[in-house]
Amino acid sequence: MESLRKHIGKVVPLDRAHIDTDAIIPKQFLKRIERSGFGQFLFYEWRFDEAGQPNPDFVLNYPIYQGASILLARENFGCGSSREHAPWSLADYGFRVVIAPSFADIFYNNCFQNGMLPLVLPEKQVQELFERAKEHESYQLTVDVENLVVTDNFGLKYTFELDPYRQHCLVNGLDFIGLTLQHEDKITQYEKTKQLQY
């Protein structure tokens, strides 16, 4: 997995709460059996009109936000289904960090499986970021995962919290399955002694 130590990127503000995984990647694109190439379908029904043409009113399509790699949104981001196609499509589009006041559990978890950081900041700070992103063209943030700080070029500095183990895995790009397989003897032992027999 790709590691994420420090990320500097352009912010795109998507001012909505409860953005669900059906909005992030609509079901018609879940039929593919590949893991890659989902970025083109990200936010499809908001990004494109019925004829498949880009919707100029959708923020991701604004010329000034092209190349953004940090997504800013409101509470309960990623609610809904467990589809990992949601983080796949965000990552494939180019996002490495999503900032919101809260995330749905499964989505939150899925992000770490893909070297992406779902960054939780208090609502007030998220509001401040929205204002700054609107005020400054090409607003950039630096997200330092090793030191758990977010900074901009105008003196803003927020610290954030992250489970130390998740941080360790993200910073080092660790392979979760490989980590579990280090305990293979214990798994075998569990199967011999404790596993349910029905």
Place this chain on the structure above:
Amino acid sequence: MSTKRTLFDKIWDSHIVHQESGKPSLLYIDLHLIHEVTSPQAFEGLRLAGRSIRRPDLTVATVDHNIPTTDRSLPIADPISRQQIETLRENCQNHKITLYDLDSRNQGIVHVIGPELGLTLPGKTIVCGDSHTSTHGAFGALAFGIGTSEVEHVMATQCLPQSKPKTMEVHFKGKLPYGVTAKDVVLHLINQIGTAGATGYVIEYTGEAIRQMSMEERMTICNMSIEAGARAGMIAPDETTFSYLLGRKHSPKDKEWETAVAAWKELATDDDAIYDTRVEIDVTEIAPQVTWGTSPGMGADITQLVPNPASFETSTEQKAAELALQYMGLTAGTPMAEIAIDRVFIGSCTNSRIEDLRAAAEVVAGYQVAATVQAMVVPGSQQVKEQAETEGLHQIFLDAGFEWREAGCSMCLGMNPDIIQPGERCASTSNRNFEGRQGRGGRTHLVSPVMAAAAAIEGHFVDIRNWKFNRKEKADGVTS
């Protein structure tokens, strides 16, 4: 261990394979259910890493999400859907995994067939690459949805590293009033605590109302735990659970059954065990529910009006309500009962079991679907379908003008050809009313099976409590 433990704690503790401080627990997984949509990339990942499936015997597959619900003898028209299903077939064959395929009598929505086949048992840890895995918690199992990377993880190791969630007790006190179903109870709960109300928690449902519910009703409740943000929903097993499981295909048999039941009786939360938080709801105050927005928490009683966005507390919620009304094509102040509908969908892992179909059929019997409405029933599994046909329910639906389909997820998510058209309004017994969930531009209202059935007949929502049943002797079927 001397401390008092909850149902959740007991299952968690007994499944820890390895624990290091400051790290997630490594949990053993007793049952891994897989389906066509969230598994192909996991199989591919295994292959690329040169890994194999540790316990194919604890892995069970079916096809449900993307399959057609029309004639099964015809080839699947959409080549990409077909490829996804063929990929699952090949993968199951190569790895010796049991697959309940399209032509199997046991095929169906993964969360319907698990319990039906006795695969879902109390005390088990169960995962599936689908968020509504919470359904299985109705049996006193710890069951939760996972992403595809985790599917691959379980395939390779039969374990998952998990951080321990917090526990929430949701206590439903009182008896369900006439016309109020398990679906209304859970919609009401979500409306009360919000779609993120239980984020980070595993819910245990307790109380008189739960104890009186059948297993199918309990499944409806646990199913929608995820819509309240919960990691899982659980209900302690009792005699209702045991009699449901007795004699099912994979349930323990004979001596093993007795040992199992004895163990299952120990699972209930100890008296005085502490939950991290507690919510109490008086079910006698609940009315039949209809959602008006694009999030399952945006719901109201059938007797209420579409709310004014300005009535919400925070500006974020106000904006969300505004966007929702706009998308739903609704005006604040409209009585819920005046909302006209175009489509009706009775199905999904929330409400497609035999009791749901019986209750809906009672409502429909002797009536005709409104001329403006297109309505369909999609049984949750082939077994449910067979049972319904034995009871003649299909004929009641067909006579009334419903379509009667083969088992699958169907219009719950519209991955297959069953979708609603832009602007169409659907009364649906499923669990999500997100924008575009049932088809681009489609508008979904979540309701119980009896409310959906009545709406199909009248062409708009109606209060089921005032319904005139054509088969009077069975009129109380509405609460079953």
